[in-house]
Amino acid sequence: xxxxxxxxxxxxSRLLAATVILAVLVxxxxxxxxxxxxxxxxxxxxxxPSTRSPYLKAHMNKGNVYVLQDWQIDQISRSVTGAGQLxxxxxxxxxxxxxxxxxxxxALFETNQVSVSPAVAALSxxxxxxxxxxxxxxxxxxxxxxxxxxxxxxxxHGPLLQAEGFSASIAPFLEATDIDALFRAAPRGRQxxxxxxxxxxxxxxxxxxxxxxxxxxxxxxxxxxxxGRFWRxxxxxxxxxxxxxxxxxxxxxxxxxGRERFSLSDSTDLAAKETLELTFENPPDGxxxxxxxxxxxxxxxxxxxxxxAYLGNQxxxxxxxLQRGDPQMRxxxxxxxxxLGGIDVLLEDSxxxxxxxxxxxxxxxxxxxxxxxxxxxxxxDSLRVKLALNRGHWRLDCLALVELAGxxxxxxxxxxxxxxxxxxxSAALALLLDPDQYxxxxxxxxxxLIYDLPGEAAEYELFLQSRGYYLEWIRNExxxxxxxxxxxxxxxxxxxxLRALAPEYKAVEGELEAMFWNSRYANPQE
Amino acid sequence: MxxxxxxMALGLSGCVGTSAPREWLPSVQDARSEAxxxxxxxxxxxxxxxxxxxRGELIAVHDDSIFVWGPEGLAAFxxxxxxxxxxxxxxxTHNGMxxxxxxxxxxxxxxxxxxxxxxxxxxxGGSVATASVSGExxxxxxxSVIKQSGHPCWEKLSKFARFPQGLPxxxxxxxxxxxxxxxxxx
Numbered sequence: 093x094x095x096x097x098x099x100x101x102x103x104x105s106r107l108l109a110a111t112v113i114l115a116v117l118v119x120x121x122x123x124x125x126x127x128x129x130x131x132x133x134x135x136x137x138x139x140x141p142s143t144r145s146p147y148l149k150a151h152m153n154k155g156n157v158y159v160l161q162d163w164q165i166d167q168i169s170r171s172v173t174g175a176g177q178l179x180x181x182x183x184x185x186x187x188x189x190x191x192x193x194x195x196x197x198x199a200l201f202e203t204n205q206v207s208v209s210p211a212v213a214a215l216s217x218x219x220x221x222x223x224x225x226x227x228x229x230x231x232x233x234x235x236x237x238x239x240x241x242x243x244x245x246x247x248x249h250g251p252l253l254q255a256e257g258f259s260a261s262i263a264p265f266l267e268a269t270d271i272d273a274l275f276r277a278a279p280r281g282r283q284x285x286x287x288x289x290x291x292x293x294x295x296x297x298x299x300x301x302x303x304x305x306x307x308x309x310x311x312x313x314x315x316x317x318x319x320g321r322f323w324r325x326x327x328x329x330x331x332x333x334x335x336x337x338x339x340x341x342x343x344x345x346x347x348x349x350g351r352e353r354f355s356l357s358d359s360t361d362l363a364a365k366e367t368l369e370l371t372f373e374n375p376p377d378g379x380x381x382x383x384x385x386x387x388x389x390x391x392x393x394x395x396x397x398x399x400x401a402y403l404g405n406q407x408x409x410x411x412x413x414l415q416r417g418d419p420q421m422r423x424x425x426x427x428x429x430x431x432l433g434g435i436d437v438l439l440e441d442s443x444x445x446x447x448x449x450x451x452x453x454x455x456x457x458x459x460x461x462x463x464x465x466x467x468x469x470x471x472x473d474s475l476r477v478k479l480a481l482n483r484g485h486w487r488l489d490c491l492a493l494v495e496l497a498g499x500x501x502x503x504x505x506x507x508x509x510x511x512x513x514x515x516x517x518s519a520a521l522a523l524l525l526d527p528d529q530y531x532x533x534x535x536x537x538x539x540x541l542i543y544d545l546p547g548e549a550a551e552y553e554l555f556l557q558s559r560g561y562y563l564e565w566i567r568n569e570x571x572x573x574x575x576x577x578x579x580x581x582x583x584x585x586x587x588x589x590l591r592a593l594a595p596e597y598k599a600v601e602g603e604l605e606a607m608f609w610n611s612r613y614a615n616p617q618e
Numbered sequence: 619m620x621x622x623x624x625x626m627a628l629g630l631s632g633c634v635g636t637s638a639p640r641e642w643l644p645s646v647q648d649a650r651s652e653a654x655x656x657x658x659x660x661x662x663x664x665x666x667x668x669x670x671x672x673r674g675e676l677i678a679v680h681d682d683s684i685f686v687w688g689p690e691g692l693a694a695f696x697x698x699x700x701x702x703x704x705x706x707x708x709x710x711t712h713n714g715m716x717x718x719x720x721x722x723x724x725x726x727x728x729x730x731x732x733x734x735x736x737x738x739x740x741x742x743g744g745s746v747a748t749a750s751v752s753g754e755x756x757x758x759x760x761x762s763v764i765k766q767s768g769h770p771c772w773e774k775l776s777k778f779a780r781f782p783q784g785l786p787x788x789x790x791x792x793x794x795x796x797x798x799x800x801x802x803x804x
Contacts, residue, residue, distance in 0.1 A: 128778065
């Protein structure tokens with residue numbers, strides 16, 4: 093006996109299939125067009141019968157007309173033969189027969205060809221792409237959904253996705269504050285406009301979205317470290333070399349320019365690690381830090397959605413248990429993330445041994461964030477740094493050495509105006525300013541947050557400080573994958589789960605990125 | 619989204635601007651063998667005070683005149699008095715395109731958040747395609763050339779007359795009859 097869920101899914105699938113089939117079949121019975129050709133008898137050599145133009149009309153000098161099928165024009169004998177009808181001036185039937193007559197009495201010949209409209213071809217292309225999208229999303233629904241609050245700021249040319257807020261906060265008890273560097277923001281004047289969007293099937297609960305600003309020198313920048321300390325830093329020094337398992341990766345990481353170094357995951361173990369080795373010749377003399385601009389691949393997103401899918405209909409009780417504060421479960425929900433790990437920064441000491449200096453965790457596959465890792469003094473003519481990270485988990489945009497010029501003074505700027513649907517939204521503003529209230533957004537919502545700066549925007553380094561959480565909407569396609577033993581494995585034995593899931597992930601890894609970005613409102617990689 | 623798609627489809631299905639009775643026009647398949655003239659809409663301006671519109675079957679186009687079978691029978695109009703001419707040569711076939719656009723738009727619900735892209739693509743692409751198809755049965759002359767007696771545009775229109783060769787010299791105009799709905803049934 094079918095469960096209600098099976099019935100619902102089956103009905104939805106049949107409806108979808110019927111829609112797709114109809115979308116393909118509908119045009120072939122319609123959207124035809126006619127092309128009429130008229131020629132005098134002496135210019136009729138090009139007229140030949142075909143399946144698309146089976147009729148010949150012979151307009152006679154006296155106004156009668158023959159409408160013929162199975163016709164033939166004989167240019168040598170200058171005559172026409174065919175079966176059909178002879179119609180009078182008022183197009184009433186005079187005779188039905190096989191006719192043979194000479195050109196002399198013919199004024200014009202007419203043929204009409206019916207063909208499929210060119211517009212059908214155009215719409216067929218859209219249909220093909222659309223069906224492709226449908227098939228891809230049916231085959232792998234987890235690639236078609238998801239994100240978290242996204243923040244767009246101009247880079248001087250146009251809106252650029254520069255931050256994603258509290259990506260790891262998937263439940264109320266995980267509400268957290270997130271700081272993202274708006275490193276590529278280039279607003280003009282004394283005002284900063286940030287567009288906050290909800291681009292996924294999620295409910296976003298935003299407690300705060302403030303701007304943190306720090307004065308910067310013309311040649312320097314301000315970066316934040318993993319502990320939330322802000323540093324004034326000197327010019328970026330690109331690595332002399334970057335060696336990865338696949339070879340030289342210097343070009344991909346020397347500038348913060350959207351070109352990224354990334355690798356594919358291991359086919360047998362999604363937790364397999366890799367190491368990159370950076371060398372900086374003649375490093376600056378002062379205190380140094382390593383600037384790391386990176387974002388996650390879709391591996392963590394995939395695993396998160398897979399966990400939700402395995403929980404299936406039990407996701408509600410599970411989240412409720414978490415929310416009630418079961419400490420054991422709360423610890424376990426982060427176990428997959430811990431198994432994947434962050435980016436370990438290792439420094440070589442004078443004795444040639446390597447030690448871990450810090451570990452960077454940046455959650456989210458959308459916006460590239462930049463952080464600085466202060467390094468202990470090492471000395472020497474060159475500085476060697478290793479990064480140990482999970483294969484296929486990180487996209488590295490920029491790895492650069494910076495001189496730390498000291499702590500930076502940071503001020504908080506709250507939004508002064510909020511605009512939605514091209515109107516001022518004082519209610520939304522009040523919610524964002526009240527620390528005890530939330531602004532709740534739904535798919536498709538978009539808010540423009542406007543901040544007034546004390547001076548010209550170009551004088552400041554900008555950071556977004558957002559706080560809140562979000563709730564993922566569970567889709568039928570996910571529920572269909574309910575598998576509680578595997579869900580338990582994800583939470584209790586993540587190392588084994590990452591090995592078990594490796595083949596499934598590898599099967600879609602190559603196309604996942606393209607599918608994900610194609611399924612979104614905007615592609616910040618462009 | 620469903621409401622938007624349905625509203626769009628309804629709008630598209632009615633987007634054609636022909637005054638022809640739907641039953642009067644042949645289907646695109648029947649137009650291959652039917653021997654009547656196309657449905658014609660003429661705007662006539664004989665003077666600033668005397669402007670009117672004529673509708674009916676196109677009978678013939680001559681160098682200086684156009685013959686239309688209208689409500690009052692056969693009438694001839696000087697081509698230099700015509701300010702607008704539009705023929706509808708067969709029954710528009712855009713309803714299928716509108717339905718196609720509707721179904722395609724609805725199918726984007728399977729694209730997840732991707733429908734934010736695919737739905738507008740369907741709406742815009744489908745609307746353009748449907749509008750294009752809905753205009754395919756129409757033949758017209760641009761206003762900029764309509765006064766030019768030798769312009770090939772008029773020759774193009776004459777192909778869709780009952781007598782594309784022009785009125786037969788021996789024609790007894792009193793015997794001529796216009797196309798009626800009973801002709802369609804026949």
